[in-house]
Amino acid sequence: MYGSLRASEFVGVLAILVAGFALPFMLPEYFLYTGNMLMTYAVLAIGLDLLIGWSGQFAFAHIAFFGIGIYGTAILESRLGVPYLLSALASALIAGGAGLLIGFPAARLKTVYLALATYAFAECAQWVFRTWDPVTGGSDGLRFNPPVIFGYETGTDGAAFPVVAIILALVVTATLYLAKSKLGRHMCAIRDSEHVASASGIDVRGIKVATFAISAVFASIAGSAYTLFQSFINADVLGASQLVTVLTMVVIGGSSSIAGVLLGVVVVGFLPEILRAMPHSLLVWQEFIYGAILVAAIVFMPQGLWGLFRQRIAARPRRHDRSARESPAVRPVPETSP
Amino acid sequence: MILQATLSGIVMGCVYALIALSLVIIYKSTDVVNFAAGEFVMIAGYLGLLLLDHFGLNYPLMVVLTVTLMFAFGALFERTALNKIVGFKYAAEAALVPMVVATIGLSFMLKGAVRVIPSTEEVLRLPPLFSGPPVFFANIVLQRQDIGIVIVAVLVMIALTLGFNFTAIGKALRATSQNPRAAALIGIPVKRMRMMAWGLASGLAGISGILLSPKLLMTPDMGNVVMLGIAASIVGGFTSLVGCVIGGIVLGVVQNLIGIFVSPQAIAVTPFFIIMLVLVMRPNGLFGEAMRLKKV
Numbered sequence: 001m002y003g004s005l006r007a008s009e010f011v012g013v014l015a016i017l018v019a020g021f022a023l024p025f026m027l028p029e030y031f032l033y034t035g036n037m038l039m040t041y042a043v044l045a046i047g048l049d050l051l052i053g054w055s056g057q058f059a060f061a062h063i064a065f066f067g068i069g070i071y072g073t074a075i076l077e078s079r080l081g082v083p084y085l086l087s088a089l090a091s092a093l094i095a096g097g098a099g100l101l102i103g104f105p106a107a108r109l110k111t112v113y114l115a116l117a118t119y120a121f122a123e124c125a126q127w128v129f130r131t132w133d134p135v136t137g138g139s140d141g142l143r144f145n146p147p148v149i150f151g152y153e154t155g156t157d158g159a160a161f162p163v164v165a166i167i168l169a170l171v172v173t174a175t176l177y178l179a180k181s182k183l184g185r186h187m188c189a190i191r192d193s194e195h196v197a198s199a200s201g202i203d204v205r206g207i208k209v210a211t212f213a214i215s216a217v218f219a220s221i222a223g224s225a226y227t228l229f230q231s232f233i234n235a236d237v238l239g240a241s242q243l244v245t246v247l248t249m250v251v252i253g254g255s256s257s258i259a260g261v262l263l264g265v266v267v268v269g270f271l272p273e274i275l276r277a278m279p280h281s282l283l284v285w286q287e288f289i290y291g292a293i294l295v296a297a298i299v300f301m302p303q304g305l306w307g308l309f310r311q312r313i314a315a316r317p318r319r320h321d322r323s324a325r326e327s328p329a330v331r332p333v334p335e336t337s338p
Numbered sequence: 339m340i341l342q343a344t345l346s347g348i349v350m351g352c353v354y355a356l357i358a359l360s361l362v363i364i365y366k367s368t369d370v371v372n373f374a375a376g377e378f379v380m381i382a383g384y385l386g387l388l389l390l391d392h393f394g395l396n397y398p399l400m401v402v403l404t405v406t407l408m409f410a411f412g413a414l415f416e417r418t419a420l421n422k423i424v425g426f427k428y429a430a431e432a433a434l435v436p437m438v439v440a441t442i443g444l445s446f447m448l449k450g451a452v453r454v455i456p457s458t459e460e461v462l463r464l465p466p467l468f469s470g471p472p473v474f475f476a477n478i479v480l481q482r483q484d485i486g487i488v489i490v491a492v493l494v495m496i497a498l499t500l501g502f503n504f505t506a507i508g509k510a511l512r513a514t515s516q517n518p519r520a521a522a523l524i525g526i527p528v529k530r531m532r533m534m535a536w537g538l539a540s541g542l543a544g545i546s547g548i549l550l551s552p553k554l555l556m557t558p559d560m561g562n563v564v565m566l567g568i569a570a571s572i573v574g575g576f577t578s579l580v581g582c583v584i585g586g587i588v589l590g591v592v593q594n595l596i597g598i599f600v601s602p603q604a605i606a607v608t609p610f611f612i613i614m615l616v617l618v619m620r621p622n623g624l625f626g627e628a629m630r631l632k633k634v
Contacts, residue, residue, distance in 0.1 A: 120613035291446025
């Protein structure tokens with residue numbers, strides 16, 4: 001069905017908003033910081049999933065656009081005094097433009113070549129962030145002031161929490177609409193078979209480039225959200241390990257489904273916190289255990305947690321056949337002509 | 339100066355080429371980029387040191403044992419983890435993302451396991467294959483260990499060429515990578531071949547580890563060298579064994595020359611820049627075959 005959101009989706013978005021406004025009064029500051037971080041990761045992961053899960057493009061450049069979002073917003077806002085929303089918009093446009101630029105050559109590449117070219121782009125971008133001293137502060141990093149949005153200052157984690165939640169809710173809503181749009185279905189068609197898609201008249205190259213740009217804009221929005229509750233950025237944050245974290249979230253949660261990605265963000269995001277709470281003698285094994293969990297999760301749930309969950313539901317007999325309507329764009333979407 | 343830099347670039351390039359060969363063998367036979375290859379190199383270095391220092395083996399025995407252990411380890415990982423992901427599908431393009439994430443997980447495991455051992459925090463050094471005073475040619479200084487690296491790398495490459503072209507197992511490996519289904523039909527044990535390819539590639543990474551560890555600072559993070567292997571194989575085209583030898587050497591030389599002519603700071607970003615440049619101009623690498631359509 002094109003157009004409107006289903007009730008369950010609407011409730012989901014509403015839940016994010018309610019949590020955003022209620023939780024700052026209920027949780028201590030540290031949890032709010034973790035929550036902000038997780039919501040930022042969620043925006044990043046949803047954007048990455050557009051490429052990996054939806055249109056099947058195994059691209060790694062995401063973290064570079066996150067960096068553009070952070071540095072762009074921080075520099076415009078803090079150094080040039082541009083209002084927050086405008087600087088976020090400008091960064092998103094810059095990132096989207098960079099995404100387009102990357103998209104054109106990247107649309108020619110496939111599988112490993114695409115993965116490695118985009119990964120190389122991310123590394124080059126990190127190098128630029130680290131060495132472009134006059135603009136990014138180089139390896140010393142960049143400090144910035146807490147943004148003020150219409151007189152509302154977001155210096156603390158508690159103050160930033162509702163704003164980050166609104167951003168996440170907006171991104172989720174946009175993605176839900178995208179899933180139902182022609183563009184979203186074309187993306188799925190390209191993932192399922194590029195050749196069939198192009199044979200049925202889909203502009204494969206154009207859709208791929210558009211996906212790159214949209215995903216870059218999402219990453220930049222995540223970067224702008226990051227500046228709400230942080231006051232310092234260093235190029236080390238934008239490295240391969242961060243990228244791996246986001247990729248893990250998408251894959252462990254379950255790609256090409258928003259619920260799956262959000263689940264992955266929560267599970268993978270809390271994993272380091274849980275590992276940190278382990279007995280001290282086990283603490284040295286933290287990295288090993290993280291890797292082992294990663295391998296085990298992939299081996300035993302290749303479809304991700306959400307895929308496993310949905311399989312269970314599908315296996316259970318139902319009175320009405322609602323499962324077909326309830327699962328989002330994961331299954332191959334049949335070609336529909338409007 | 340330039341000649342000296344070129345020569346030392348060729349030496350490093352030989353090691354990159356070995357890592358690239360390890361990556362390409364895995365990619366050709368199982369369609370996955372092994373992001374843990376750098377950690378295989380790292381593990382082999384530490385393993386060699388352990389065998390030398392702790393168990394008091396002599397050098398040749400250590401090399402043989404390290405490579406054997408690495409072979410077994412790679413084969414085991416393929417069998418226990420990757421095989422499960424691929425299931426019974428032979429054309430595994432859809433499984434690329436999970437498999438790559440699995441290798442990334444493995445790299446975390448290896449790094450984590452090494453970090454647990456307290457002595458790895460100290461500066462350790464694996465003794466080189468050949469030690470002794472450097473050799474002088476006119477005004478060029480050649481380290482003995484560098485000569486050793488080139489000799490070993492060339493021997494390994496010759497052995498691989500002979501093995502792939504003239505032995506039954508080598509031919510079976512090539513058949514498996516060209517068309518797994520047809521290979522299975524004529525009675526080649528495809529699953530065992532995939533394991534074999536991983537073992538072979540891990541053994542190669544092991545040799546690179548033994549060659550590289552005396553030259554680099556040994557740390558649990560030295561696995562980052564995998565990017566140089568990847569860059570070398572991209573230049574070579576990721577499907578061509580000859581290509582990645584050339585790619586490795588070109589990369590080693592270019593890196594050293596950039597260090598001289600541009601800035602030492604730019605060395606770190608060179609491999610990535612080369613990856614992008616090559617892929618934008620030639621999407622299949624310089625020596626790679628055009629992407630075949632495996633399924634619609």
